[in-house]
Amino acid sequence: MRARAQYTRVLGLRIHARVRGDGPPLVIVPGLGCASWMYARASRELARERTVYAYDPPGHGFSQGRPGFPAHIEDLTDHLAAWLEESGLQGVPLLGHSLGAEVIFDLAARHPGAARALIACAPTGIPENPSVRLQLLRLARDLPRERPGLLLPGLAAYARSGPALMLRLARDQSEHETGPLLPRVRVPTLLLDGTADPVIRSWTVRAIRAAIPHARVARIPGGTHALTDASPRAVARLTLDFLGEVDA
Known part of the structure; x- marks a missing residue:
């Protein structure tokens, strides 16, 4: 199932999304420095039942950016x-991965009506994120656990975003107070927790579940931080089953 490129001008920037499949829409929001092409495996699985939009935020993937923007999670x-x-x-x-999950939490809290349901894979957000140094150390521990085929697409995405953008957003995470926003998330929410993820610990996911009304957690055995790439079938099945319940 081939993907097609969609470009939309938003707030003066040309924004890209990779679109695949046919059916009710679902949007993938990437993690820090990540790009739409890193979500191809999950997109193909999800596109069996959904039209999947793998969105590139400003300065990510094939989307246009501008100097100094984005500077904050908001x-x-x-x-x-x-x-x-x-x-x-x-x-x-919306399906958000890592920082993308923190973004969709923020969206649901501050922009009511923007999302019908949330699926958060390996979500950041609470407790407040550790220092940039500790985040990098955790990511270094995770890299050997990921699929070798993700390495080159990942490096290409990080090179496209650039270290300045990634460092700005990583630093802002320590100041972004997601915790007070989580109780304001009022849409059905599924949290996906990989049991082999050294970046986001299971107790963090449990804390998010406790803060979001009616959130539920599904654990993926052996799932690494790049859940959408390492375990695409499990992510897709859990997501599609959850959305089937939401739409019923």
Whole structure:
């Protein structure tokens, strides 16, 4: 099932999404420095039942950026809200990975009606993120556990985003107070927890579940931090089953 490129001008920037499949829409929001092409394996599985939009935030993937932007998590959130509206996708389910999950939590809390349901894979957000140094150490521990085929696409994505953008957003995570926002998330929420993820610990996922009303957790045995690439079938099955319940 071939993907097609979609470009939309949003707030003065040309924004890319990789679109695949046919059916009700679902948007994938990537992690820090990640790009749409890193989510191809999960997109193919999800596209069996959904039209999947793998979104590139400003300065990521094939999306246009500008100097100094985005500088804050809220910049990513507000731009995503504008892109959803411009693309006619307001109110669709969102699947966020890592920092992308923190962004969709923020979106659901501050932009009611922007999302119908949330699926958060290896979510950041609470407890407040550790220092940039500790985050890098955890990512270094995770890299040998990931699929070798993800290495080159990942390096290409990080090179495209650049160290300045990634460092700005990583530093902002320590100041982004997601915790107070989580109780304001009022849409059905599924948290996906990989049991072999050294970056996001299971107790962090449990804390998020306790903060979001009616959130549920599904654990993926052996799942690493790059859950959507390492365990695409499990992610897709859990997501599609969850959305089937939401839509019922």
